[in-house]
Amino acid sequence: MIQDVAEAQSVWEDTDGRQHSLFDSSDSRYRVLTFVTTDCPIANACQPELSRLCELYSEANVDFYQVNSTQSATPGAAKEHVESYGISMPMILDSDQSIARRVNAKVTPEAFVISPVGDVLYRGRINELYAGYGKRRREATTHDLRDAIAAALAGEPIASPETEPVGCFIQYERKEHAVR
Numbered sequence: 001m002i003q004d005v006a007e008a009q010s011v012w013e014d015t016d017g018r019q020h021s022l023f024d025s026s027d028s029r030y031r032v033l034t035f036v037t038t039d040c041p042i043a044n045a046c047q048p049e050l051s052r053l054c055e056l057y058s059e060a061n062v063d064f065y066q067v068n069s070t071q072s073a074t075p076g077a078a079k080e081h082v083e084s085y086g087i088s089m090p091m092i093l094d095s096d097q098s099i100a101r102r103v104n105a106k107v108t109p110e111a112f113v114i115s116p117v118g119d120v121l122y123r124g125r126i127n128e129l130y131a132g133y134g135k136r137r138r139e140a141t142t143h144d145l146r147d148a149i150a151a152a153l154a155g156e157p158i159a160s161p162e163t164e165p166v167g168c169f170i171q172y173e174r175k176e177h178a179v180r
Contacts, residue, residue: 010022010023010098012092012093012094012099013092013093014065014090014091014092014093015075015078015079015082015090015091015092015093016090018090020063020065020090020092022065022092022099022114023102023114023118025116025117025118027116028061028116029061029062029063029116030060030061030062030063030113030114030115030116030149030152030153031062031063031064031065031113031114032053032062032063032064032065032111032112032113032114032145032149033065033066033067033099033103033111033112033114034046034050034064034065034066034067034109034110034111034112034126034145035066035067035068035069035100035105035107035108035109035110035111035170036066036067036068036108036109037068037069037070037073037108037168038068038070038073038077038078038080038081039168040108040109040167040168041168042108042109042129042130042133042166042167042168043108043109043167043168044085045129045130045136046109046126046127046129047085047086047087049126049127049129049140050064050066050087050089050109050126051086051087051088053145053146053149054088054089055088056146057149057153060149060153061116061153062149062153064089064090065089065090065091065092066087066089066090066091066092067091067092067094067099067100067105068081068091068092068093068094069094069095069097069099069100069105069108069170070095070170070171071095071096071097071171071173072095073093073095075093078091078093079091097170097172097173100170100172101172103120103123105170106165106169106170107165107166107167107168107169107170108167108168108170109125109126109165109167110123110124110125110165110167111123111124111125111126111145111165113145113148113149113152113158115152121148121152121158121161122144122145122148122149122152122158122161122162123161123162123163124144124145124160124162124163124164124165125144125145125163125164125165125166126144126145126165127140127141127142127143127144127145127146128140128141128142128144130166130167131166132166133166133167144160144163147159147160148160148161
């Protein structure tokens, strides 16, 4: 277990207006959160793999979500992104960055596998398609997220519960502190 994120329950809305409780520990489903932006080339290059994983685990006990934590993201731009890339999973707008802060997401794309009880079991890259920023391989040599999901569903320990994601940094809004 990396950390527990099952704090107070919160509900977020996707681009279609449906509500989702991403950290709800009242059911027995795993959740995969992947942080993306509309303009990160690495996150966009991973969309086909994310679609394959969503399809692969469509009959399993796993819900997939993409989370856009860009403060300036609009519902229209996010919806256009979903349509342009054929994204089949819910896209959650996190413009207040509460979801990203809750799991301490750093870059896009960065994926999290969350257990039914709210524990983060895996955090990191989707695969090794990028060796570094601007250094794309012909094909991925590892499939970290897929392996993590498979291990979690099998009740096995995840071999590498944390990997280093490569991508575009999430720019967090600075919180102003009151001067007393």
